[in-house]
Amino acid sequence: MPHRATVRPMLPFPSLETLRAACRALPPGDEAAVAAVHRRQDRLTKPPGSLGRLETLAAWLARWQGTPMPQIGRVAVLVFAGNHGVTARGVSPYPAAVTAQMVANFAAGGAAINQLTALAGATLRVVPLDLDRPTGDIAVAAAMTEAEFLDAVATGCAAVPAGLDLLCLGEMGIGNTTAAAALAAALFGGDGARWAGRGTGVDEAGLRRKQAAIDLALAHHGGALADPLEAARRLGGRELAAILGATLAARRQGIPVLLDGFATTVAAAPLACLAPGGLDHATVAHVSAEAGHRGLLAALGMSPLLDLGMRLGEGSGAALAVPLLRAAAACHAGMATFDSAGVSDVG
Numbered sequence: 001m002p003h004r005a006t007v008r009p010m011l012p013f014p015s016l017e018t019l020r021a022a023c024r025a026l027p028p029g030d031e032a033a034v035a036a037v038h039r040r041q042d043r044l045t046k047p048p049g050s051l052g053r054l055e056t057l058a059a060w061l062a063r064w065q066g067t068p069m070p071q072i073g074r075v076a077v078l079v080f081a082g083n084h085g086v087t088a089r090g091v092s093p094y095p096a097a098v099t100a101q102m103v104a105n106f107a108a109g110g111a112a113i114n115q116l117t118a119l120a121g122a123t124l125r126v127v128p129l130d131l132d133r134p135t136g137d138i139a140v141a142a143a144m145t146e147a148e149f150l151d152a153v154a155t156g157c158a159a160v161p162a163g164l165d166l167l168c169l170g171e172m173g174i175g176n177t178t179a180a181a182a183l184a185a186a187l188f189g190g191d192g193a194r195w196a197g198r199g200t201g202v203d204e205a206g207l208r209r210k211q212a213a214i215d216l217a218l219a220h221h222g223g224a225l226a227d228p229l230e231a232a233r234r235l236g237g238r239e240l241a242a243i244l245g246a247t248l249a250a251r252r253q254g255i256p257v258l259l260d261g262f263a264t265t266v267a268a269a270p271l272a273c274l275a276p277g278g279l280d281h282a283t284v285a286h287v288s289a290e291a292g293h294r295g296l297l298a299a300l301g302m303s304p305l306l307d308l309g310m311r312l313g314e315g316s317g318a319a320l321a322v323p324l325l326r327a328a329a330a331c332h333a334g335m336a337t338f339d340s341a342g343v344s345d346v347g
């Protein structure tokens with residue numbers, strides 16, 4: 001397969017400015033591959049467009065894999081984990097210790113993502129980021145220093161294996177739906193009431209604490225949040241920064257990306273804010289039941305593949321959507337043409 005001839009290794013990012021420059025210099029998709037996909041789709045034994053989104057997905061895979069015959073062979077699920085200082089505000093019903101406990105559960109094969117990764121025929125890699133050093137409490141401080149943020153982004157970049165056909169991204173971090181909602185507010189406007197959801201299941205009082213923490217964070221960080229990378233550094237988390245890095249690295253390596261739920265979509269969103277089409281190589285696998293996700297997808301102009309009422313995170317929705325991409329690639333590659341099958345086309 002000639003695709004992905006140009007693998008651009010990630011540079012280290014000594015400053016926010018170098019990272020910003022990389023986010024603004026993204027390689028374009030392969031439009032010749034897309035045109036070839038459309039020509040072939042016109043000749044396959046089906047009424048034009050009858051495979052609906054599967055046809056769009058075949059073209060999308062071709063554009064970002066850089067080949068007219070995309071394939072879904074090597075698939076990896078990357079789950080990044082981080083801890084959040086904002087948990088001290090009672091924004092999650094679960095203790096922060098659950099983050100590390102779930103990382104152990106991932107290693108033992110006992111989590112939902114283990115089952116869904118196996119079904120997807122993918123490999124799972126979990127990357128914990130300084131779990132014993134929670135981020136700053138975003139309501140009163142920056143989540144990370146610049147060095148910590150750039151380090152987490154670089155870890156995400158480096159975690160992307162070469163030669164993948166598809167990358168699924170997810171996260172684990174108690175409290176991270178609060179961080180993600182704050183970041184969504186900074187990137188797309190609005191306040192805690194617009195973006196906070198129930199996460200793992202906070203009650204009414206917990207939801208109000210969550211909204212208040214977000215509103216305090218927005219007021220505390222103020223004008224600095226106008227820059228998407230500063231917003232990610234101040235309001236996000238290490239696992240969210242790593243997702244940003246992995247999404248950036250995937251673009252440079254010609255690897256299409258499936259994003260999981262609300263937190264993962266927000267984490268990658270600075271790419272869309274920094275450059276037009278910055279997230280075009282990513283598809284959102286499912287719309288989460290987390291309250292802000294539909295609004296976020298509308299703001300990004302993205303349309304999810306699945307809508308199953310899931311609100312787990314940990315990459316579960318992304319892994320679940322892999323067979324849809326396999327189906328798109330299989331129909332595209334395997335179907336006969338009207339000519340080869342001797343089927344009559346429209347008269």
Ligand SMILES: Cc1cc2ncn([C@H]3O[C@H](COP(=O)(O)O)[C@@H](O)[C@H]3O)c2cc1C
Binds near residue numbers: 092172174177199
């Ligand atoms: C046992 C367990 C497994 C999880 N797997 C993903 N999450 C999800 O829930 C967390 C975010 O929700 P909140 O902001 O309400 O804390 C993240 O870790 C996310 O991946 C889990 C949460 C729990 C409790």
Ligand SMILES: O=C(O)c1cccnc1
Binds near residue numbers: 199263288293311313
């Ligand atoms: O959609 C998500 O990312 C999500 C929802 C609930 C809990 N954790 C993550």
